[in-house]
Amino acid sequence: MAVRKDAAGDPAQPVSGNSGGITATAVSRSFGQVHAVEHMDFHAPAGKVTALIGPNGAGKTTLLLLLASLLAPDSGTISVGGLDPVHHRAEVRSRIGWMPDTLGVWESLTAREILTQMARFYRLPGAGIGQRVSMMLDRVRLNDLADQPARVLSRGQQQRLSLGRALIHDPSVLLLDEPASGLDPGSRVELRTMLRQLAGAGKAVVVSSHVLSELDEIADGAVFVNQGRTVRQQTTEEAAASGRRYAVSATDSEALAAKLTELGLTFRVEDGRRPAFSLLLLNDDDAARLLRDLVLAGVGVSSFAPASGALEETYMNLEGERR
Amino acid sequence: MSQVTDSRKDWGAPVLADGYFAGIRDVLVLELKQRLRSRGWYIMLAIWFILTGLVTWLTWASWNASQAAQRAYGGLAPAEVTGPGSMIFEVVLAFVLLFALLVAPALSANAVNGDRAAGTLAILQVTLLRPGQILWGKFFAAWVAALAFLVTSTPFLIIGVALGGMTPGHVLVALLMLAVEVGIVCAVGVGISALAGRPLFSIVVTYLAVAGLVFGTLISFGLGTGLTQGTVMANQAQYREYLSSAQGPVEPEYTCSGPLREQPAMHTERVAWLLAMNPYVVVADAIPYPDRTAQMGYSSVGAIENISQGARYAMAGPDGTYPCANGEAKPRYLGQATPLWPLGLGLQLLLAGLLMWLGWRSLRTPARRLARGTRIA
Numbered sequence: 001m002a003v004r005k006d007a008a009g010d011p012a013q014p015v016s017g018n019s020g021g022i023t024a025t026a027v028s029r030s031f032g033q034v035h036a037v038e039h040m041d042f043h044a045p046a047g048k049v050t051a052l053i054g055p056n057g058a059g060k061t062t063l064l065l066l067l068a069s070l071l072a073p074d075s076g077t078i079s080v081g082g083l084d085p086v087h088h089r090a091e092v093r094s095r096i097g098w099m100p101d102t103l104g105v106w107e108s109l110t111a112r113e114i115l116t117q118m119a120r121f122y123r124l125p126g127a128g129i130g131q132r133v134s135m136m137l138d139r140v141r142l143n144d145l146a147d148q149p150a151r152v153l154s155r156g157q158q159q160r161l162s163l164g165r166a167l168i169h170d171p172s173v174l175l176l177d178e179p180a181s182g183l184d185p186g187s188r189v190e191l192r193t194m195l196r197q198l199a200g201a202g203k204a205v206v207v208s209s210h211v212l213s214e215l216d217e218i219a220d221g222a223v224f225v226n227q228g229r230t231v232r233q234q235t236t237e238e239a240a241a242s243g244r245r246y247a248v249s250a251t252d253s254e255a256l257a258a259k260l261t262e263l264g265l266t267f268r269v270e271d272g273r274r275p276a277f278s279l280l281l282l283n284d285d286d287a288a289r290l291l292r293d294l295v296l297a298g299v300g301v302s303s304f305a306p307a308s309g310a311l312e313e314t315y316m317n318l319e320g321e322r323r
Numbered sequence: 324m325s326q327v328t329d330s331r332k333d334w335g336a337p338v339l340a341d342g343y344f345a346g347i348r349d350v351l352v353l354e355l356k357q358r359l360r361s362r363g364w365y366i367m368l369a370i371w372f373i374l375t376g377l378v379t380w381l382t383w384a385s386w387n388a389s390q391a392a393q394r395a396y397g398g399l400a401p402a403e404v405t406g407p408g409s410m411i412f413e414v415v416l417a418f419v420l421l422f423a424l425l426v427a428p429a430l431s432a433n434a435v436n437g438d439r440a441a442g443t444l445a446i447l448q449v450t451l452l453r454p455g456q457i458l459w460g461k462f463f464a465a466w467v468a469a470l471a472f473l474v475t476s477t478p479f480l481i482i483g484v485a486l487g488g489m490t491p492g493h494v495l496v497a498l499l500m501l502a503v504e505v506g507i508v509c510a511v512g513v514g515i516s517a518l519a520g521r522p523l524f525s526i527v528v529t530y531l532a533v534a535g536l537v538f539g540t541l542i543s544f545g546l547g548t549g550l551t552q553g554t555v556m557a558n559q560a561q562y563r564e565y566l567s568s569a570q571g572p573v574e575p576e577y578t579c580s581g582p583l584r585e586q587p588a589m590h591t592e593r594v595a596w597l598l599a600m601n602p603y604v605v606v607a608d609a610i611p612y613p614d615r616t617a618q619m620g621y622s623s624v625g626a627i628e629n630i631s632q633g634a635r636y637a638m639a640g641p642d643g644t645y646p647c648a649n650g651e652a653k654p655r656y657l658g659q660a661t662p663l664w665p666l667g668l669g670l671q672l673l674l675a676g677l678l679m680w681l682g683w684r685s686l687r688t689p690a691r692r693l694a695r696g697t698r699i700a
Contacts, residue, residue, distance in 0.1 A: 068449055072689035085689060090451055098449045104442030106353070108360040120349045121450035123342065149360075165446070 027076030036062040038228040051219035052208040059228040068098040097171035107151035122169035140164040212312035247307035249276040251300035350460020412483030428529035431465035431512030433522035454686035465509040514678025547594035555588040555641040579647035592640030599667030608664040
């Protein structure tokens with residue numbers, strides 16, 4: 001068992017500098033023959049939104065279950081604010097809010113009852129529960145539906161209820177497994193704002209998702225996992241610095257191709273609905289310069305836009321490496 | 324969305340002793356709220372009430388009919404008329420126990436894995452609740468739901484008493500034992516549901532466990548008796564003339580004389596514990612009945628008493644029941660001095676406790692082992 005270097009000494013004492021976040025060091029977990037997570041390293045600092053990105057079956061949910069202290073790692077250590085979940089179960093639990101990918105709603109209970117029950121399970125002081133629940137219902141915009149049984153809520157509303165459930169005890173670490181799935185665009189924007197606010201309040205927010213363009217907007221950093229391993233750990237700035245793919249189309253495709261070749265740029269032809277070319281540009285300045293050059297050269301540019309998010313670019317590159 | 328930063332309160336560490344029961348109560352409240360809002364439960368209660376009423380009425384009607392028939396043709400009325408009370412009470416009791424044993428698995432055996440399938444178990448597990456609190460909360464919820472069925476059948480047991488021959492004490496003891504038996508089945512069901520992956524499987528296994536207790540114990544006792552062939556030292560019994568028994572003490576009916584010889588006998592006491600585990604034996608044996616050791620006739624002995632006596636015969640073995648074993652005359656009727664039900668109840672509690680413990684182990688988090696093919700969330 002690897003012992004974290006900075007957690008040496010009394011593990012009950014939160015280690016300064018790392019106290020708010022959640023860290024996994026070389027954790028492994030297998031189910032029978034399947035190695036769901038192998039020597040994975042993960043760190044989500046306090047005050048930041050960390051994206052957990054990877055294809056289906058990469059071990060994202062297993063890692064989140066390990067972080068939520070529902071599963072014990074076969075080897076490796078997990079530390080929540082410097083505390084080990086195995087030895088400081090209650091302390092760790094009261095700091096973690098977990099939103100599972102399955103909704104798991106008690107269907108016959110009302111939203112208000114569900115949040116009240118959760119507050120009780122977290123041993124919040126009884127006198128403040130009513131107020132706390134009302135505030136939480138307000139925050140996840142379920143005020144109007146607070147006294148309806150949860151089964152009449154739509155998927156998106158249940159998702160918001162699930163988020164409220166994870167937040168009821170004001171955790172310092174928030175683990176969200178696919179929180180945006182099933183949400184309408186409006187709710188997505190709302191979720192994004194909320195997660196940024198939570199991170200702004202000093203919480204460590206971990207979000208696993210497939211919707212990479214969403215994550216670009218909210219995540220400060222990303223951890224890429226694949227086949228049970230951490231493949232890459234980078235901040236969004238780093239991802240943006242490594243270049244971004246742009247899609248360009250013009251009224252006259254041949255003129256565009258000729259101009260791009262003249263500028264000495266490598267591009268590839270996209271097989272989308274409309275003929276378009278895509279090419280990798282290092283930063284926004286490059287993009288501005290290219291667009292100006294194209295327009296000045298008389299090419300009728302009809303669209304010029306980033307083809308993918310910064311994180312998506314990294315993800316697709318990783319996918320490419322895998323094959 | 325007004326503000327995100329809540330004034331961070333110090334929730335502190337949970338108070339253990341007090342908090343443990345509070346946690347069980349919270350889980351119980353959660354479970355009962357869900358159960359009370361399901362219509363199926365009320366429909367089952369209504370069906371139960373109607374069925375029990377029907378059985379009570381039928382028993383009463385058939386007793387009346389047989390009385391009328393005896394008056395019309397027999398002429399020889401039974402010496403003592405106890406009224407239909409004892410009979411109605413016994414039939415209703417046996418029926419209520421049967422249906423309680425059938426209903427309890429349905430109410431308990433999907434308690435844990437049903438939640439697992441719905442994805443709500445992990446929600447509980449990730450909170451400060453301890454696995455024991457979740458399990459006990461679910462057990463008590465199942466038990467309370469099953470007890471509602473007993474409460475529904477109480478009026479009919481009271482009718483049995485009101486029609487004569489029984490005391491309120493009988494109803495109380497009977498209800499208490501029924502409640503305990505139902506509780507044991509609920510504990511078995513909840514334990515199995517924590518162990519098994521799928522609700523359907525655990526419900527079937529729990530029904531099989533109940534069948535094992537009701538019929539399996541009988542069958543294994545019957546088969547097991549064949550393996551207990553042995554001998555007992557006994558001498559010759561000399562029965563008195565039937566008529567002369569009118570005078571003098573009723574028992575013993577025979578005298579023992581002659582040298583002790585080895586006689587073949589079944590040592591049923593070695594397998595009687597199997598019989599003792601039967602829920603019917605436990606309930607029947609716990610219900611008090613009048614001491615009949617000094618009584619002559621056995622005509623009006625009820626079914627409950629017969630079950631109890633039969634089990635006690637098996638428990639006593641040949642040393643206690645074989646005529647003239649060890650040269651002593653044996654009473655034909657065993658007193659209630661050495662009750663059998665604590666043994667049976669103890670064994671049942673052991674079984675239920677073992678399953679609950681195994682269930683508790685499977686609910687611990689962070690989980691080291693998972694059952695095959697289950698996802699924790």
